[in-house]
Amino acid sequence: MDYTLTTPLYYVNDKPHLGSTYTTIASDALARFNRLEGNNVIFITGVDEHGQKIQRTAEKNKIKPAVHCDVISKNYIDVWEKWQITNDRFIRTTSDKHRKVVEQFFQRVENSGDIEFGRQKGWYCVDCEEFKEELDDPNSPTCEIHKKKLEWRDEENLFFKLSRYQSQIEELVNKPDFIFPTTRRNEVKRFVESGLHDFSISRVNVSWGIPVPGHKGHTFYVWFDALVGYLTALIDEGSEDKLDTLNMSGWPASVHIIGKDILRFHAVYWPAMLISAGLPTPMKLYGHGFLKREGQKMGKSLGNVLDPNELIKQYDSDLIRWYLLKDIRFGQDGDFQHKRFVDLVNNDLANTIGNLLNRTSSMSRKWFDNCIPQYKVNDDESNYLKEHSLMTILEVKESMKNLRFSEAAESILKLATTANIYLNDTEPWSRIKDPTNYQLVANDIYLILETARIIGILLQPIVPNISNRILTQLGVQIDRDNWNVDLTWGLLEGGKNLVEPSPIVQKIDHNL
């Protein structure tokens, strides 16, 4: 099955921040999960590089826009690599390929009769790239968001006839499995019900954009351009005119993962554009929440933005991944609290999961000649751990499939806790003192190690590095492309050598 998923194409006005990292981490976990499930995954991310805001930022820094974009885009590419993001594509909207696709796309929309001229005049905020309808002070209008003076504009732009798609968009937006979470769906529904207006898709006097074919002086409005980037990412060089064969390349997307702020563009404008161009609409949109930091909004003005480039210098990306995916319910807003981060990493990863492996491996080596013990079937065995493991596998799959990352993480953690309890109940360290208990202990240790193996495998999409360390210490090889065989209970081989255990996660200090 094809599974195409996307992050937003991040706007390169500024370097990456933790918000975009969060979106990308979640997308990465989803991509990894679907690969392991045997789907043909195309994981798309990229950057949105056009628009007047970027043009002006570049001017301010006295460099060409193209240079500015190169620098910031490189920053994104690098940071995703550092965070071990497994995107299959990285699309830049300044690429030649993209320009050609946008031209083709526009051609189709124009052929549908959905493009017409419209006059737009009013007070314009460059930072917002939009006309302001309500003015705070008519004598000296300023933008409330950016606190900057508005500029008077009187321009003739190209408009997309969104209003023609009222009923189709209404129908789409009403589908219960299109927009998540549901609270967001309500907002979009209300918006659509209030009546859709046509919107402008070009700007004049903005040189930093893709020229609109056949309309001198017009460049595409950044949104029109950026959304089409999802298609560009799926199209091979030289096939820019083959929008018809997109369904062979992974379109429509299974899910667009986006921030809640850009939901409307994806839920309303984008589907309408696609319908106009004769292309299928995406299957699902997931608008996740925003991250605060220690209870405060993150923002440049507050100077409390977490820089992923700095964060990754201090911590293994898995630690952040675990914290963000486990502690924040995807879709809701979250709060990055350092103390909580440290507590979770130490408790969940180092103590509960890490120490489980460590203590069991240690016992196994000590009493079974540095090896994994041989399990001998015992009919009286209830094999509670096997049952719990199998249940956990089902839970994790179901949760991950539905982007409920925190539930998946909790299920795995619960399994580790159960295994720890099992150890405490069976007390192998006491039983081993009586030689007649040898096989009993062998079985118990084996069951725990096997459970640890299952945990290691299940952890792959969420914390891939930690997963690797667990599996390496257990000495197991796994199929990196499909986890279904490896998730069979009982594959751990008794009698195989165990390396000396070392902590898979080093605890971190509160003071750092």
Place this chain on the structure above:
RNA sequence: GACUCGGUAGCUCAGCUGGUUAGAGCGCGGGAUUCAUAACCCCGAGGUCGGGAGUUCAAGUCUCCCCCGAGUCACCA
């Protein structure tokens, strides 16, 4: 202003179509244990489920009113 969603233990939150003594994790206090990364395990404190009224044999769970918070209401990523 209109609409949407929230307000449950110190903190972050679960609680589906109403039904035994309201739950989890973290934090805190105590105990037990030694295989282990001073880890693991057990026990405990404790909350009039935002406030009020109502429906019902029975409401955190439904209805109404009020208070507080967040969000959306057209082209900011």
